[in-house]
Amino acid sequence: MSKKLSGFPEFLPSERIVEQQVLDHLRRTFELHGFANIETRAVEPLDVLLRKGEIDKEVYAVKRLAAADDEPAELALHYDLTVPFARYVLENAGKLDFPFRRWQIQKVWRGERPQQGRFREFTQADIDIVARDVLPFHFDVEVARVMAEALAGLPIPTATLQISNRKILEGFYLGLGITDPVAVMQVVDKLDKVPAERIHELLVEQGLDASQADRVLALAEIVTTDTSFVGRVEALGVEHELLAEGVAELAQVVDGASGVDGVVVTADLRIARGLDYYTGTVFETRLEGWEHLGSICSGGRYDELAKDRRSTYPGVGISLGVSRLLVPLALSASRSVPSAVLVAVDDEDSRADSTAIAQQLRARGIPTEVAAKADRFGKQIQYAEKRGIPYVWFPPTSVKDIRSGDQVEASPDTWSPPTSDLTPTILPKEQLS
Amino acid sequence: MSKKLSGFPEFLPSERIVEQQVLDHLRRTFELHGFANIETRAVEPLDVLLRKGEIDKEVYAVKRLAAADDEPAELALHYDLTVPFARYVLENAGKLDFPFRRWQIQKVWRGERPQQGRFREFTQADIDIVARDVLPFHFDVEVARVMAEALAGLPIPTATLQISNRKILEGFYLGLGITDPVAVMQVVDKLDKVPAERIHELLVEQGLDASQADRVLALAEIVTTDTSFVGRVEALGVEHELLAEGVAELAQVVDGASGVDGVVVTADLRIARGLDYYTGTVFETRLEGWEHLGSICSGGRYDELAKDRRSTYPGVGISLGVSRLLVPLALSASRSVPSAVLVAVDDEDSRADSTAIAQQLRARGIPTEVAAKADRFGKQIQYAEKRGIPYVWFPPTSVKDIRSGDQVEASPDTWSPPTSDLTPTILPKEQLS
Numbered sequence: 065m066s067k068k069l070s071g072f073p074e075f076l077p078s079e080r081i082v083e084q085q086v087l088d089h090l091r092r093t094f095e096l097h098g099f100a101n102i103e104t105r106a107v108e109p110l111d112v113l114l115r116k117g118e119i120d121k122e123v124y125a126v127k128r129l130a131a132a133d134d135e136p137a138e139l140a141l142h143y144d145l146t147v148p149f150a151r152y153v154l155e156n157a158g159k160l161d162f163p164f165r166r167w168q169i170q171k172v173w174r175g176e177r178p179q180q181g182r183f184r185e186f187t188q189a190d191i192d193i194v195a196r197d198v199l200p201f202h203f204d205v206e207v208a209r210v211m212a213e214a215l216a217g218l219p220i221p222t223a224t225l226q227i228s229n230r231k232i233l234e235g236f237y238l239g240l241g242i243t244d245p246v247a248v249m250q251v252v253d254k255l256d257k258v259p260a261e262r263i264h265e266l267l268v269e270q271g272l273d274a275s276q277a278d279r280v281l282a283l284a285e286i287v288t289t290d291t292s293f294v295g296r297v298e299a300l301g302v303e304h305e306l307l308a309e310g311v312a313e314l315a316q317v318v319d320g321a322s323g324v325d326g327v328v329v330t331a332d333l334r335i336a337r338g339l340d341y342y343t344g345t346v347f348e349t350r351l352e353g354w355e356h357l358g359s360i361c362s363g364g365r366y367d368e369l370a371k372d373r374r375s376t377y378p379g380v381g382i383s384l385g386v387s388r389l390l391v392p393l394a395l396s397a398s399r400s401v402p403s404a405v406l407v408a409v410d411d412e413d414s415r416a417d418s419t420a421i422a423q424q425l426r427a428r429g430i431p432t433e434v435a436a437k438a439d440r441f442g443k444q445i446q447y448a449e450k451r452g453i454p455y456v457w458f459p460p461t462s463v464k465d466i467r468s469g470d471q472v473e474a475s476p477d478t479w480s481p482p483t484s485d486l487t488p489t490i491l492p493k494e495q496l497s
Numbered sequence: 498m499s500k501k502l503s504g505f506p507e508f509l510p511s512e513r514i515v516e517q518q519v520l521d522h523l524r525r526t527f528e529l530h531g532f533a534n535i536e537t538r539a540v541e542p543l544d545v546l547l548r549k550g551e552i553d554k555e556v557y558a559v560k561r562l563a564a565a566d567d568e569p570a571e572l573a574l575h576y577d578l579t580v581p582f583a584r585y586v587l588e589n590a591g592k593l594d595f596p597f598r599r600w601q602i603q604k605v606w607r608g609e610r611p612q613q614g615r616f617r618e619f620t621q622a623d624i625d626i627v628a629r630d631v632l633p634f635h636f637d638v639e640v641a642r643v644m645a646e647a648l649a650g651l652p653i654p655t656a657t658l659q660i661s662n663r664k665i666l667e668g669f670y671l672g673l674g675i676t677d678p679v680a681v682m683q684v685v686d687k688l689d690k691v692p693a694e695r696i697h698e699l700l701v702e703q704g705l706d707a708s709q710a711d712r713v714l715a716l717a718e719i720v721t722t723d724t725s726f727v728g729r730v731e732a733l734g735v736e737h738e739l740l741a742e743g744v745a746e747l748a749q750v751v752d753g754a755s756g757v758d759g760v761v762v763t764a765d766l767r768i769a770r771g772l773d774y775y776t777g778t779v780f781e782t783r784l785e786g787w788e789h790l791g792s793i794c795s796g797g798r799y800d801e802l803a804k805d806r807r808s809t810y811p812g813v814g815i816s817l818g819v820s821r822l823l824v825p826l827a828l829s830a831s832r833s834v835p836s837a838v839l840v841a842v843d844d845e846d847s848r849a850d851s852t853a854i855a856q857q858l859r860a861r862g863i864p865t866e867v868a869a870k871a872d873r874f875g876k877q878i879q880y881a882e883k884r885g886i887p888y889v890w891f892p893p894t895s896v897k898d899i900r901s902g903d904q905v906e907a908s909p910d911t912w913s914p915p916t917s918d919l920t921p922t923i924l925p926k927e928q929l930s
Contacts, residue, residue, distance in 0.1 A: 122561070
């Protein structure tokens with residue numbers, strides 16, 4: 065019964081507090097920007113998931129045990145939040161106000177081989193903006209900005225938001241006279257795993273001449289932390305209407321997302337997200353020192369996120385891998401419980417008095433628990449210490465900061481701990497005893 | 498693709514706000530009482546779920562699509578939060594501080610036939626306190642109290658917390674000379690579905706004489722809103738040590754949980770929870786006018802929540818069916834988005850000015866969005882109206898309450914809406930236009 069399942073991480077209470085604070089911060093950021101929340105069911109029809117994804121055999125099928133053995137599974141656990149969101153938009157199109165801006169934080173499941181930063185059950189945090197028929201471009205800038213602010217408030221290594229635009233790549237390739245730009249994009253997309261020389265060979269195998277392949281690689285080398293990429297693209301001497309449009313769009317997104325403390329924004333023309341259906345802006349994100357985790361936050365613009373008989377629904381969004389993001393965090397909470405105060409119990413007959421004091425503190429928003437047992441006070445202080453609870457209240461009117469040993473007379477109707485003690489603090493693990 | 502799945506409810510954004518506020522209130526209540534949060538993975542080994550539960554064929558098996566067809570499923574979706582919690586306690590026993598008090602809010606899945614208040618995917622909110630070897634009785638009082646406070650703060654019909662104690666039933670039956678009290682308990686447990694005369698017949702079929710059966714039914718008729726049940730039990734003239742212990746315990750729980758506004762607490766000796774492994778206190782909860790939904794919140798004391806080679810872990814807890822609780826709520830939110838303010842856009846060239854105003858408002862905690870399009874102002878006001886956003890800001894320094902039409906000059910660095918407009922308000926659906 066106590067077999068741990070590889071790829072299904074579970075946190076201890078103090079680690080969960082770190083995750084909770086991360087999730088609270090994300091929600092707060094998304095809601096400050098007016099994004100509405102939804103949740104979708106965990107399962108989708110299996111055929112929909114297989115039609116949409118490229119991850120095929122990694123899907124978890126779900127079937128009632130009561131179903132006949134030879135009855136094929138019709139449902140599966142969702143492997144992302146984008147496919148369910150597209151389905152939700154179509155199902156509720158008549159009741160949603162477009163453009164519809166939503167955030168969604170839920171678990172998703174993929175039957176991949178577990179490794180560092182890659183789980184079978186993990187949490188994603190998505191923001192998307194979807195419209196009916198036309199989605200103005202400024203929303204690309206907005207989702208980039210919101211996610212940059214979301215990342216900026218987290219206790220993580222420096223994040224680099226790498227932004228590109230499919231129109232630049234496609235327009236550049238077309239301007240070079242390449243006839244199958246998507247195939248070239250999929251080759252270029254391998255640049256972080258395959259050396260440039262080998263990519264060059266692969267491009268030539270695709271029918272490009274050496275000079276075309278040179279310039280394809282030269283474009284992919286452009287990485288700037290501002291809009292200076294514009295001049296560098298122009299210097300490559302390729303012209304195409306789509307290229308010009310993509311360059312102008314990317315300059316706006318880079319400008320709009322920049323200036324958030326702690327987040328580096330780059331125009332990075334390596335980023336192609338070759339296998340996805342993006343049609344303009346594309347995003348990836350890497351953490352300094354943790355590049356081997358891959359992108360922790362990716363997305364982009366789909367001109368056709370969803371479609372029904374009457375309408376097309378373009379969308380732009382970014383998906384943050386919360387579970388992956390937590391991997392580098394050697395952090396824990398200053399306590400394993402929410403309680404700021406433990407009310408001691410003199411003897412079991414006076415437990416009601418201690419409970420009454422606890423209720424007075426709670427009524428003023430101070431998380432409080434009552435000692436489990438009327439032990440000698442030394443043991444009750446130990447109980448608090450083990451859990452990291454900073455204050456012990458001795459009925460009727462004495463409260464002790466057990467870190468400093470300071471003890472003061474106080475009334476449960478007026479005393480409050482300093483704000484910094486009201487909720488657990490997040491600290492590097494080595495700072496915790 | 499847009500086929501709705503029966504039993505897998507999904508909310509519109511404004512309905513989700515109601516659910517979010519319910520969940521926020523539950524979390525706040527549990528944390529004020531010092532309960533720590535955990536989440537467990539969605540899947541458990543199938544054999545564990547089948548061994549523990551009585552719901553057998555209602556379990557959803559989970560299997561990687563990549564697994565061979567004839568490979569049996571080894572995992573299944575959890576159908577409650579108690580079995581996963583017991584497993585978590587054993588797995589982490591060395592790292593937890595006992596008594597361990599935890600709250601857990603997650604989805605669970607059961608392949609039951611969907612009907613009102615009965616879903617295939619639904620949310621449960623559980624609190625439990627678990628100890629190693631010995632769990633003092635006062636924790637029974639505490640979980641009842643915490644759940645009463647949690648229910649009291651919700652916009653629901655009057656909830657009646659029905660409390661009983663297995664020791665009363667068992668002791669009373671033993672005192673009557675009945676040899677198989679558990680079998681009798683399981684018959685009595687059917688009292689809400691089967692008429693008393695029929696129960697009497699069933700008891701006689703079990704070997705009770707008519708006078709024993711009469712007294713078993715007389716005990717089950719006792720329902721009091723205070724500790725007056727004690728006298729009524731005594732009047733039945735049965736004596737047994739276990740009965741006396743149970744009566745004393747129940748009196749304490751009823752006393753301790755009473756006095757919370759909006760929640761009726763009863764000693765209700767019908768409540769037996771015959772099929773569960775409870776050993777003392779048992780809880781059920783019904784909503785006035787919605788009794789047909791069944792219990793929305795149930796639980797009790799297990800002397801053996803979990804067990805390993807060295808220790809036994811007794812526990813006491815209650816599980817609240819959040820999804821079922823939401824059924825009677827003909828409520829919605831005053832708006833479908835978090836935004837309190839929409840900043841209008843004069844023309845696309847000045848969008849950056851509007852965005853800057855929005856950022857100033859957000860920096861002071863005011864959820865704000867910027868108009869999607871530089872339409873004429875009438876259309877932008879309509880955009881806000883449709884979503885229920887109460888204020889429209891006209892750059893640079895004019896803000897209009899679109900409900901009253903009042904417009905004032907203001908600075909985005911100092912203006913705030915009244916607190917009541919900062920977050921969406923929950924209202925009966927008929928009050929919303």
